[in-house]
Amino acid sequence: MAANNRYCVIMGGGIGSRFWPYSRTDFPKQFIDFFGTGRSFIQMSFDRVQDIIPVDHIFVVTNALYAPLVKKQLPMLPEENILLEPARRNTAPCIAWAAYHIAAINPEASIMVAPSDHIILRETEFRKSVIKGFEFVEQHDALLTMGVKPSRPETGYGYIQIGKEQVPGINEVKTFTEKPNLELAKVFLDTGEFFWNSGIFLWKASAIKNALAEHCQDVASIFDKGAGLFGTPGELGFIANEFQNCPNISIDYAVMEKASNVYVECVDIGWSDVGTWGSLYEISPKNKDGNVTQNNKACMFNSKNNIVSMKEDKLVVAVGLNDYIIADADDVLLICPKADEQRIKLIVNEVKSLYGDKYI
Amino acid sequence: MAANNRYCVIMGGGIGSRFWPYSRTDFPKQFIDFFGTGRSFIQMSFDRVQDIIPVDHIFVVTNALYAPLVKKQLPMLPEENILLEPARRNTAPCIAWAAYHIAAINPEASIMVAPSDHIILRETEFRKSVIKGFEFVEQHDALLTMGVKPSRPETGYGYIQIGKEQVPGINEVKTFTEKPNLELAKVFLDTGEFFWNSGIFLWKASAIKNALAEHCQDVASIFDKGAGLFGTPGELGFIANEFQNCPNISIDYAVMEKASNVYVECVDIGWSDVGTWGSLYEISPKNKDGNVTQNNKACMFNSKNNIVSMKEDKLVVAVGLNDYIIADADDVLLICPKADEQRIKLIVNEVKSLYGDKYI
Numbered sequence A, B: 001m002a003a004n005n006r007y008c009v010i011m012g013g014g015i016g017s018r019f020w021p022y023s024r025t026d027f028p029k030q031f032i033d034f035f036g037t038g039r040s041f042i043q044m045s046f047d048r049v050q051d052i053i054p055v056d057h058i059f060v061v062t063n064a065l066y067a068p069l070v071k072k073q074l075p076m077l078p079e080e081n082i083l084l085e086p087a088r089r090n091t092a093p094c095i096a097w098a099a100y101h102i103a104a105i106n107p108e109a110s111i112m113v114a115p116s117d118h119i120i121l122r123e124t125e126f127r128k129s130v131i132k133g134f135e136f137v138e139q140h141d142a143l144l145t146m147g148v149k150p151s152r153p154e155t156g157y158g159y160i161q162i163g164k165e166q167v168p169g170i171n172e173v174k175t176f177t178e179k180p181n182l183e184l185a186k187v188f189l190d191t192g193e194f195f196w197n198s199g200i201f202l203w204k205a206s207a208i209k210n211a212l213a214e215h216c217q218d219v220a221s222i223f224d225k226g227a228g229l230f231g232t233p234g235e236l237g238f239i240a241n242e243f244q245n246c247p248n249i250s251i252d253y254a255v256m257e258k259a260s261n262v263y264v265e266c267v268d269i270g271w272s273d274v275g276t277w278g279s280l281y282e283i284s285p286k287n288k289d290g291n292v293t294q295n296n297k298a299c300m301f302n303s304k305n306n307i308v309s310m311k312e313d314k315l316v317v318a319v320g321l322n323d324y325i326i327a328d329a330d331d332v333l334l335i336c337p338k339a340d341e342q343r344i345k346l347i348v349n350e351v352k353s354l355y356g357d358k359y360i
Helices: A039-047 A064-073 A090-107 A123-139 A182-191 A205-217 A217-224 A235-245 A250-254 A277-283 A339-355 B039-046 B064-073 B092-105 B124-138 B183-193 B205-215 B219-223 B235-245 B253-258 B277-283 B337-354
Strands: A006-011 A059-061 A080-086 A109-116 A145-146 A159-167 A170-177 A192-203 A262-269 A299-302 A307-311 A315-319 A324-328 A330-338 B006-011 B058-063 B082-085 B111-114 B143-148 B158-167 B170-179 B192-206 B262-267 B297-301 B305-310 B315-319 B324-328 B331-335
Touching: A006 A039, A006 A090, A006 B111, A006 B143, A039 A064, A059 A064, A059 A090, A064 A080, A080 A090, A080 B205, A090 A109, A090 A217, A090 A235, A090 A250, A090 B092, A109 A123, A109 A205, A109 B039, A123 A145, A123 A159, A123 A170, A145 A159, A145 A182, A145 A205, A159 A262, A159 A324, A182 A192, A192 A205, A192 A250, A192 A262, A205 A217, A205 A250, A217 A235, A217 A277, A277 A307, A277 A324, A277 A339, A299 B337, A307 B277, A315 A324, A315 B337, A324 A339, A324 B331, A330 A339, A330 B324, A339 B297, B006 B039, B006 B092, B039 B058, B039 B064, B039 B092, B058 B064, B058 B092, B082 B092, B092 B205, B092 B219, B092 B235, B092 B253, B111 B124, B111 B205, B124 B143, B124 B170, B124 B192, B143 B158, B143 B205, B143 B253, B143 B305, B158 B262, B192 B253, B205 B219, B205 B253, B219 B235, B277 B305, B277 B337, B315 B324, B324 B337, B331 B337
Parallel strands: A006 A059, A006 A109, A059 A080, A145 A262, A299 A315, A307 A324, A315 B331, A330 B315, B006 B058, B006 B111, B058 B082, B143 B262, B297 B315, B305 B324
Antiparallel strands: A109 A192, A145 A192, A159 A170, A159 A192, A170 A262, A324 A330, B111 B192, B143 B192, B158 B170, B158 B192, B170 B262, B324 B331
């Protein structure tokens, strides 16, 4: 049965620096329970696939640093399903390793690859879309990416322009487009031809291996050296020696923008990458003054449209603040206008230059 | 020798609610080392008199709650010199008790009464002024208050208008004036006749007892009931029973504004009552952007004229904030425009109504 060949790879190695100081190198965004629901981003990522993919077919690829966090937050995950990267090398090497590993276990495998730190509000629709995507890639030699129907002229996302429909809801890809300016984003929205690039992919293990071989020899050649070792006790030693030699390259750049067998599944699943404080603000419930205070004790006077993140039980009192991020993380307090959130990465660098890694 | 009859009473029972959340009911302003010098306000108040008054002539009157803090911060103070009020009753009952207590020990005593939470920058000048004041009250039946030469048209202080000069630098009092508006404060400054009411008093114990008897029988009659008990083991039981029956009344209202033998010593001692975040801001060293960050690790971007108080080693990053108070006290964070600092007392009440005493 095809379903027995289905796997999921959750990528959980990012450091989430745009969410500093809440997200820290030693406790990044994907492990945080931002919404106070009791489940972190990575736990929610796991939860939403476990009904359609058996637990022992779910893999988490993460940095070796985060092994204890993954084990603690996903105790039901078999330990051998946690692939620990010895170095940070972006998505292409991460996806390549998972594909080689799973293909060695099951050459007929089909794989969904998903980020660990996104939000999907319409989970039933998501699961239907995943199943439809698996069926497509099992029947076609295809690299399938999920394109999310845009709900607003978002300038923070990449877009995919769709081409000819292959089966209902799955189209050829005409172009991948970087983050547009607002004017262009409005045009994208109006045409109905552009979808947000979600970073969720489906393919057969063999298909992505072939695509890497064809379009990204820099990566494929390294993993090819380990042929025969994947799925054996020799794999870890091989990875420990070779993984760091991979180039730092994204799967979009390495494969998706080059391959000819790329398709997009057009979905409407309530997706957000929650890449910034602003996007967290957008998707969070607000009080009558437009403040997002999550589970915090917050007394806001003459203050509107702020997003507040404090550690449990800390009281924040704000007077006369509008459109700010107020993020308190024990040893760091950040107060920054939402409009200036692109500065946060620069601020992290500045703090690093002043204080080393202490506050990073 | 007259100096052997000199005493100092430091009033240290306030709760400093205008400095919330840094100042807390269980650790109020006078016990805080605001400037990171290693000495709290009350320690500095003690330090600045100990060269001119023997330690066993220095008394601290405070609320019973704060006995452990006083003992810890002033370990050299004899324990019997800490007078513990069983209730909060403003300055007149506090001063009355100290006067009755000291008069019982030494009927010839002269006393300087000083708040515990003010700043005096010119300590040598202050000590000279204290000695001159003692000499005056030892030679005259006088209630002497220190009037500070104003350096700016401050609207947050009370003023004393001086009358005829008695001895050089010591004048009769023409009027006591409440906090003026800015226009009036400018006139006060220009005339040269108005001095800030510092709340530092000098008098013989007998003189203040006489004044209380004449002008504030509500208080005097209570302490008169304890005649014969002050300075004996019976005093504590008497205070435990009777102190709470005193009216809540300030010494200014009870005596100073009524008595005819009130004089003002005109001093220039670098005094500030540091009654508000704004006044702390004014007297604190500022960086080139006008930010007061004390000993904190602060990265301020596009931010001017703020005052920041964080617990040691906490990093604050602020972007685009001007003229704010940023005060982090472990379990409470306050972000409030300096111009709105008069709201802080109301905020404390609001927080109390929401969360009880937890954050107060």
